[in-house]
Amino acid sequence: MPNQSKTAILLLADGNIFYGQSFGKTGTTTGEICFNTGMTGYQEVFTDPSYTGQVIIMNNVHIGNYGVKDADVESDSIKIKGLIGRNLEEQFSRIQAKGSLNDYLIANNIIAIEGIDTRALVAHVRTQGAMNCIISTEITDIEKLKYELVQCPNMDGLELSSTISTKTEYELGDKNADLKVAVLDFGVKKNILNCLVERGVHIKVYPAKTPASKLKEFNPDGYFISNGPGDPAAMPYAVETIKEILKENKPFFGICLGHQLLALANGISTFKMHHGHRGLNHPVKNLVTGKCEITTQNHGFGVNPESIKNNNNVEVTHINLNDESIEGIRLKDKPAFSVQYHPEATPGPHDSRYLFDDFVAMMHKN
């Protein structure tokens, strides 16, 4: 109810102000504003490490309806920096749920604002592009908010993976399995690891800055390079590691940030997109099979389509049917491939899980 809840302010870097009500934790937060068009799976989105540093607008008008549940997470905590919604719901109905969205946000120290005309805001971000923003339930002085906002770093050129990657190595799956995969964690989603383990793979997950020599000690059958937040161009250490790994000619699979890093390791540049792709309905065509797949996406950077034309060793395997952006590549001389989208989904359609089967088959063949 409006007379019971606290007013909150959203200020964009271009000076636009939106007023709403506080939800979740009270306080002040900053981050890069982006929007997600998915109609299910809010908890998975909020816990996806690739959203580190971002304040997210949920386009779907009711968020929180089915509460939260321990199993529906992509990491052990909420990774978004703030949440913007039209109607954020305290009441939920799912019998299996453990608690409400509001309590969950409070427990994770996440500040949210609701009652916002999210459609107008999304249209603004769509035309003006990604920018930083600040949400506050305590500062009402706009000048003060502006001051706080400029302290927020620009996503362009920002390295974030090493801040959220695992600090220690860990293993998952059957240790006697036929296949072993070394996973380089730049902010990996839990379900990516599940998709590998479910296929009978023994995996070992390494911190972001682990050198290639260390990964090789595991003697894996294949390498997996994960998704993650931030600008791939700000990660020369990762590019070096991948160059080293590729020399081994072992099966290699990269997702999202992992895809961008594979491109960089092959001399193809990346770029910051106008406002990115985030949602569960992005159409992708597999150019090898001719089949189409509805994909989950979450990226603000992409692989440069001009730069790829000059590289004879890299083949584009998947394209986006909306804007023809590059969605998948493979190397012609090595068993290495990657996709920009999220085949593990969660949330999202399971159309692309065949890629994990392809990776496993590639390792068996090798």
Add this chain to the structure above:
Amino acid sequence: MPKDNSIKSVLIIGSGPIVIGQACEFDYSGSQAARSLREEGIKVILINSNPATIMTDPMMADKVYLLPLTVESIEQILEENKIDAVLPTMGGQTALNLCKEADELGVWQKYNCRLIGVDVDAINTAEDRDLFRKLMVKIGIKVAPSHVANSFLEGKEFAQEIGFPLVIRASFTLGGSGGGFVHNKEELDAALKHGLEASPIHEVLVEKAVLGWKEYELELLRDKNDNVVIICTVENLDPMGVHTGDSITVAPAMTLSDTAFQDMRNQAILMMRSLGNFAGGCNVQFALNPETEELIAVEINPRVSRSSALASKATGYPIAKIAAKLAIGYSLDELKNQITKTTSAYFEPALDYVIVKVPRWNFDKFKGANDTLGLQMKSVGEVMAIGRSFTEAIQKACQSLENEAVGLGYYGKSLMKSEEIVEYIKTPKWDRIFRIKDALMQGVTVKTIAQATGIDRWFLYQIQSICNVEKQIAEYSLDTLPTEILKHAKKEGFSDLQIAKILQGTCTEEQVYEKRKALGITRVYKMVDTCSAEFEAKTPYFYSTFEN
């Protein structure tokens, strides 16, 4: 590979007279399909026995036949015209049944006319309960335990085996006619007799009833390359037991987690892919056990339906138009999104609003009719409302019913006591949503109402919030009504008239309007654009709402 150029003329079969259970939705799909084919340079010949339709206007098709929907008429048309293909998926079950009958008599073959948009095996499997059940078992999809009976005695035997409550469904009927629930032995005899008589092949299905489970519908499109997309997910506010046509329905699904939804999506795609390999539209219905999130498949319809007409309006994605293009050989990735004109038709619409459909009944005109809702559709029409919240949308829908209700917020006080209402709402009737609101106004808990009705609590919490606003408003007069409450009430879908009534006649509708106008609380207009504002829309349509 674009369109199949060997198809130069297509016969579209209409759905015949408007009856309860099959109304103008098929006029809408038939008209869309005719337009869609003609813009491809294809000659469209149309048959319908109902002249009071848009599709039979002379400008809709190249040639219109106003003839009875019989095999003789089809033969006459095929005799008089060179027709390459027949598209029977736009005219509901009537058209599919006629198409099947003609096929059995070898008519299509005789005139070298291809069937597009569906195949006969798919029609058979979807309509024949036993074939459907066998196919589901084969592909590992759960269905309610059931048996097909062709005689009264057989039916009784199976009923005993499965146990009550049961559903009796008649094969090959429209709008669920001939079907019904059976809670005890006494009801069984009549239900079996009625079902067997209603079925043109004297066949019923005796099925375990999953009363109280949540009901969902998915609208799918598939192209010749087997690419499948889900256009819309519709959640029935009324649980299993009320015909979808008589249920209040909501899009997108409001209470589904991603895990539950993806399970449903995977199963729906598997079902469509196992049902032949035609290119076109399909509707799949599921029941979900709220205790376990276990799913069972209820039915599959390989055609555009009442729900796809709603889904088209709800999402902006013209299902019939695209289904017609897929039937003549296009693949989804070759077609453009009809609203944005720049992005692909191969995608799944994202909504940033809520759609609520409320059926409209006319029991006043059918004196003596049983007004309890069940498997057989009884509504004569429906309203669809769009809002930026469920509360706004359901209020708008209730305001549009053209009955005495002024929204869900005010229509006079209930004369029933709380206990009477709780008893009353156990049986689904046309006015259940209003009585639920009465109960909440009187302080009955959400838990009690959920137990009495099987309606998901989330919807009840939302209706409770409408009640709370109404109670708040009632504490004031127009002069003292705080701006914040007025603004909130408008966002929750309260009409000016509704607010005036709640203020107990101290003001008029116009005065409420003048007051809020002076306060700057005025409508804004939002687009239905298929994509939640992600892309620029070229040909959207608009709805009004209130924002901060």
